[in-house]
Amino acid sequence: MMREKINTAADFVRTKIDFVPEKAVILGTGLNSVAEMIENPVIIPYEDIPEMPISTAPSHEGKLIAGFLKNTPIIILQGRLHYYEGYSMQEITFPIRMLKNLGIKEIIITNAAGSLNKDLQPGEIVLLHDHINFMGTNPLIGENDPTLGERFPSMNEPYDFDLIKEAELIARKNNFTVKKGVYLAVTGPSFETKAECLMFAKFGADLVGMSTVPEVIVAAHAKMKVLGISVVTNLSNIFHQKEHSQEEVRANAKQAKDNLVCLLENMLSKK
Ligand code: HPA
Numbered sequence: 235m236m237r238e239k240i241n242t243a244a245d246f247v248r249t250k251i252d253f254v255p256e257k258a259v260i261l262g263t264g265l266n267s268v269a270e271m272i273e274n275p276v277i278i279p280y281e282d283i284p285e286m287p288i289s290t291a292p293s294h295e296g297k298l299i300a301g302f303l304k305n306t307p308i309i310i311l312q313g314r315l316h317y318y319e320g321y322s323m324q325e326i327t328f329p330i331r332m333l334k335n336l337g338i339k340e341i342i343i344t345n346a347a348g349s350l351n352k353d354l355q356p357g358e359i360v361l362l363h364d365h366i367n368f369m370g371t372n373p374l375i376g377e378n379d380p381t382l383g384e385r386f387p388s389m390n391e392p393y394d395f396d397l398i399k400e401a402e403l404i405a406r407k408n409n410f411t412v413k414k415g416v417y418l419a420v421t422g423p424s425f426e427t428k429a430e431c432l433m434f435a436k437f438g439a440d441l442v443g444m445s446t447v448p449e450v451i452v453a454a455h456a457k458m459k460v461l462g463i464s465v466v467t468n469l470s471n472i473f474h475q476k477e478h479s480q481e482e483v484r485a486n487a488k489q490a491k492d493n494l495v496c497l498l499e500n501m502l503s504k505k
Pocket residue numbers: 346347348349425426442443444467468469470483
């Protein structure tokens with residue numbers, strides 16, 4: 235039973251920390267150093283957590299980092315699971331359900347994404363205001379456990395508008411730019427063709443990536459507030475012929491890091 239596995243994992247984490255976490259962050263590709271924000275962290279490798287699926291992607295170290303950021307008890311998940319690694323939709327969204335069980339009400343989900351919109355350039359930070367699920371599946375398929383959420387959860391506002399406003403305010407106060415966009419999720423691991431990118435742009439998507447949407451659906455199911463943040467790491471195939479490498483993706487993620495750290499610190503700290 236999913237519910238028992240979630241309880242087992244969360245119970246284990248509870249034995250390692252002596253506080254109830256309020257907010258959580260999931261870090262995307264190349265954004266690992268953001269975890270350095272936490273002072274005196276408790277670090278739990280995913281493989282120590284019973285029932286936790288384990289990540290294999292390069293640059294995705296699987297760790298749960300718990301601690302305080304300016305008096306706010308938080309958890310950072312460093313190293314998410316991707317569908318293209320071969321995990322099931324239920325497995326890649328397991329950490330979200332564990333976080334809910336631990337008491338998390340608000341979650342910031344970050345990712346690296348390719349741009350389908352010329353106004354969103356590599357190195358820019360984009361707040362997600364909506365998404366398109368183009369993965370051809372859904373993490374909520376199967377029997378619904380009503381203790382986890384309702385059968386047909388609304389997707390009216392999966393990205394919390396108040397959190398978006400708050401993030402925009404923080405960026406303005408700190409003199410950096412954030413933009414807004416719609417994220418479209420593909421399964422990967424192959425990158426999109428030019429024809430696919432053109433189609434996605436016509437659909438109304440601004441960004442394309444291989445994560446986030448399953449987690450956001452499960453968070454919405456669990457009635458958690460979500461802030462989705464993409465770091466644009468490359469232009470998609472619409473704009474250039476050149477192939478983009480994992481190295482390019484990582485270098486551009488680094489560039490956005492300082493602004494992202496500022497945004498996260500302010501979003502997470504108590505007001
Ligand atoms: N496509 C899909 N996923 C990605 C991309 C991209 O261009 N960049 C970073 N993740």
